[in-house]
Amino acid sequence: METILVLAHADETGSALTRASLETVTAGLELAARLSAPLTIGIVAADATAAANALSTTGARLLAVSGEAFAQARYASDAAACEALCRAAKATIVLAPGTSRFTRVAASVAHRLGGFIDTHITALAGTETIEASRWFYRQRVEAVLNREARPWFLLLDAGTHAAFAAEPATAQVEQVAVQLPEIRTTVSGFRAPTEDQQTIRPDAKMLLVAGAGWTKKQPDGQIHAAEASELILGFLHATSSSLGSSKSLVDQGGEGNFVLPFLTHLNQIGQTGATPRHAKGLSTCCHGEEPHVVGWRFIADRRAISLDPNCGWTRGKADVVYIADAFPVIAKVNALLEAKKA
Amino acid sequence: MANLLHIVVCAGVVPDPLQTLEPVTGPNGPGLKNEMVLPAVLDPWAASALYEAANLATKNPGSKLWLVSLGSKAKLQQVMMTVAQKAAFELVPIDGPIGGFPDAHSTAAVLAETIAALPGLDRAKLLLFGGWESATRGAGVTLQLVGERLGITDQFQGVDQIDLHEDGSFEVLERVEGGKHQVSVCAGTPAVLGWATGNLAEPPNNPQVGMKNMRTIMPALAKAKAAKLEANGLRYLSVSLPKQQRTTRVEKNMSPDEIAAELVAWIGAE
Numbered sequence: 357m358e359t360i361l362v363l364a365h366a367d368e369t370g371s372a373l374t375r376a377s378l379e380t381v382t383a384g385l386e387l388a389a390r391l392s393a394p395l396t397i398g399i400v401a402a403d404a405t406a407a408a409n410a411l412s413t414t415g416a417r418l419l420a421v422s423g424e425a426f427a428q429a430r431y432a433s434d435a436a437a438c439e440a441l442c443r444a445a446k447a448t449i450v451l452a453p454g455t456s457r458f459t460r461v462a463a464s465v466a467h468r469l470g471g472f473i474d475t476h477i478t479a480l481a482g483t484e485t486i487e488a489s490r491w492f493y494r495q496r497v498e499a500v501l502n503r504e505a506r507p508w509f510l511l512l513d514a515g516t517h518a519a520f521a522a523e524p525a526t527a528q529v530e531q532v533a534v535q536l537p538e539i540r541t542t543v544s545g546f547r548a549p550t551e552d553q554q555t556i557r558p559d560a561k562m563l564l565v566a567g568a569g570w571t572k573k574q575p576d577g578q579i580h581a582a583e584a585s586e587l588i589l590g591f592l593h594a595t596s597s598s599l600g601s602s603k604s605l606v607d608q609g610g611e612g613n614f615v616l617p618f619l620t621h622l623n624q625i626g627q628t629g630a631t632p633r634h635a636k637g638l639s640t641c642c643h644g645e646e647p648h649v650v651g652w653r654f655i656a657d658r659r660a661i662s663l664d665p666n667c668g669w670t671r672g673k674a675d676v677v678y679i680a681d682a683f684p685v686i687a688k689v690n691a692l693l694e695a696k697k698a
Numbered sequence: 699m700a701n702l703l704h705i706v707v708c709a710g711v712v713p714d715p716l717q718t719l720e721p722v723t724g725p726n727g728p729g730l731k732n733e734m735v736l737p738a739v740l741d742p743w744a745a746s747a748l749y750e751a752a753n754l755a756t757k758n759p760g761s762k763l764w765l766v767s768l769g770s771k772a773k774l775q776q777v778m779m780t781v782a783q784k785a786a787f788e789l790v791p792i793d794g795p796i797g798g799f800p801d802a803h804s805t806a807a808v809l810a811e812t813i814a815a816l817p818g819l820d821r822a823k824l825l826l827f828g829g830w831e832s833a834t835r836g837a838g839v840t841l842q843l844v845g846e847r848l849g850i851t852d853q854f855q856g857v858d859q860i861d862l863h864e865d866g867s868f869e870v871l872e873r874v875e876g877g878k879h880q881v882s883v884c885a886g887t888p889a890v891l892g893w894a895t896g897n898l899a900e901p902p903n904n905p906q907v908g909m910k911n912m913r914t915i916m917p918a919l920a921k922a923k924a925a926k927l928e929a930n931g932l933r934y935l936s937v938s939l940p941k942q943q944r945t946t947r948v949e950k951n952m953s954p955d956e957i958a959a960e961l962v963a964w965i966g967a968e
Contacts, residue, residue: 429880431853460855463802463839464846472803472930477835487935492798493713494833496882497721498940499728499799504931540885541852547871548878556877562965595965607899621858621895622877627715627833628742628895640962648713658944659964672943678957679938679950682725688958689965696962 358393358658359484360384361447362416363438365457366401370427373399373407376453378519380512384451385414385520387480393449398441400434402427404529412527414520420529425536428543429457431464433536438465440534443458447507449486461511471507478516486510494627495653496646514558515633515654555592555599555618562597563634563655564588565625566616567642568604569663574683585616587686588640594693598634600625600651602642625651640682644668661685701866703761703887704820705751705786706813708841709744711777711796713737715833721937726927728799728937733857738773738796740781743829747893749901751827752785754862764819766812768792768805768817771919778915780926783908789915790816794925798834799934804927806843812923814848821848823887830855838892845890853890854882859897889947 362384364377373381376501381397388395395416399407404420411418421437438461442450450466452458454475466473482502488510489500548554570584592599601616601623608615624630627647637655642648644660645668652658652673660669661682669677678685713719713736720731730736740748748765753762765787767774774791782789792812813819814828826845831838838855845853856873863869866886871879873894949957 361903367862416864429874430882432851456856456872456880459838460842460853460872463842464853467803467843467846472801472932473839474839474932492835492937493719494715494720494836496939497798497937499721499937500935502933502935504933537851542883544869544881544883546874546878547881548876554877558876622873626893636965645716646718653940657964659961665948670946670948672946674946675944676947676949678952679948680952682956684954685957685961688954689961692958692962693965696966 358391358449359445359447360388360393360395360449360451361442362395362397363441363452364397364399364407365452365455366399368408370402371406373410374453374521376455376514379514379517380451380453381411381414381520382436382517383480383512384416387449387451387486390483396445396447398445400426400437400441406524407428408527408529409524410522411520412525413522418527418529419532421532421534425539429460430539430541430543431460431538432541435461435464436534436536438462439468440532442469442507444530444532448479448590450507450509451507454513459511462511466507466509469507471509472503472505473509473511474501474503475511477510477512480510491653495631495650525591553618556622557596557598558632560596561596561635562595562599563599563632563637564591565600565602565637565639565642566605566619567602567640568608569641569682570616571605571608581616582681585618585681585682587690588616589618591686592692594697598632599623600630600632602626603628604647627651629657639669639674640686645671647675649673700758700760701862702823703754703758703825704823705755705761705825705827706766706816706819707744707748707751707766708766708809708844710741710767710832710834711738711773712741712833713738721939723937728934729797732749733797734770734772738777740777741829741832741834743831743833743893743895745830745900746896746898747827747891748781748785748787749898750860750893750896751825752787752901753898754825754860758862762818763787764790764816765791766790766809768794768808768925769796770794773923775919778912780903782911782915783903784906786907786911789911789918791919793922793924795927798832798836800927801930801932802835802837802840803843803930806840806847807838808925809926810844810847813844821888824850825887826890827849828892830857830894832842841890841892850888850890852884852888856894857891857896860891860893860953947951
């Protein structure tokens, strides 16, 4: 019989669980019910009280590793915390959110416990055994797999399950002691654009992708980079969208060419970039070839504006493609959205 | 004062991203159709790691750079014809299967064993580099497992920048959620850094560096040890291409005003 452990961690407040952790709790509850298996939830947080209270109605055994050392995401302390939770839970199946914090340590924890790990899991099925779905070759090939070896760690992609939500109540939490190794790394904080300049918004409903066409010569033979910047930022402001980019546009900066000043490699979508999850996506001035479009795997409703009627988007990769110049279209869209707001 | 570094970059070879991929299942499990004839490139994020490593080695004279790569000899040779012109390194090839379907734990075990046996490697000075995920399996676990097997307890993933200080400590920028970087300072080597894109452009080809590298690469390839990868109980129940082929509506004759009006309605719809 399987025993299931869900690993969860606090967000930057140090006490509330991350959304991805709450999604993993949902996955754990579903799996436990399907396999009739006992469920334990292990929390890593500076103070686990609030997080545990939020999980009181799950009926799961609650374990926690708490203390200042666990306020920050760091390999040595997080690996020790997760190892201690796993040893205390004696689980055969360990589910964890595929956050940057747990992705950094989960493989090593699996190794320390003599177990195995699979990551980027998008679905869990099966009633007798566990059948895990994940993508290979950057979202180009889909596979369903299982393992006989235990413990088996499964890191779940964000957005694949609903986040667990319930009224908090006082919960019984078992504190797990951790023997910390020598800590040689200090986390000094985060570096990010100021809030009004941040263009990456994972929770946005919509993704706007800017392709290299924005910085190419326009019909008058000139590059209209300032206008392009204004139009893109205007669209982001009006729609609260997240901004993605094609590799070719981001790379222009490294090659010394003009680049849109608010774009970095973090905005890059595709083969060597991110694969975000948004309900809608609008591509502009991007050719829509496979290395870019693999990053759109989890964008449900896709539209594109392209001057090329033979671009990749027209070949079954978008729902609607407008063969048009994005400059006047986005200018008009921004004007309409502003008028609507007013 | 420069730091003397021993940098080991783990990098695989992957199909060129522009190639069409078709999965097939053979006696040894899943693979790609015509895998051995697909043009290959160095794994993109691992390539970023190699360029960053070469830059660090250049800035810190006396440092050494190894490139450890597991793949078929023929593929490695093909890819090295280009990569060898980008940076000076010593290739440590391991002859084994390519592709995304072998188990990452087995791959890590082979890599760790090879690195531990590198002649002249001072593990106290080791920076273990690689891509934070491959373009094949994309699991993002191999480098952690290699590091764990080598007993390295300072690991960073999604790295975009490393700044080495004179005292041997270094600052690392790691990608985290929400378009941010986490900033950490590590006391010094040894450490594992799984690179994202980094900040360096792809170096131009340098035929002189290429010729110098190839003098050691060809003998190394000839002597490459063969590795067999265990499945570790990993079983594939199905491997397939996504079936999502959309029915695309292509609008060629709409005015900007008409397109804008339709887009605004679409944006506002639930």
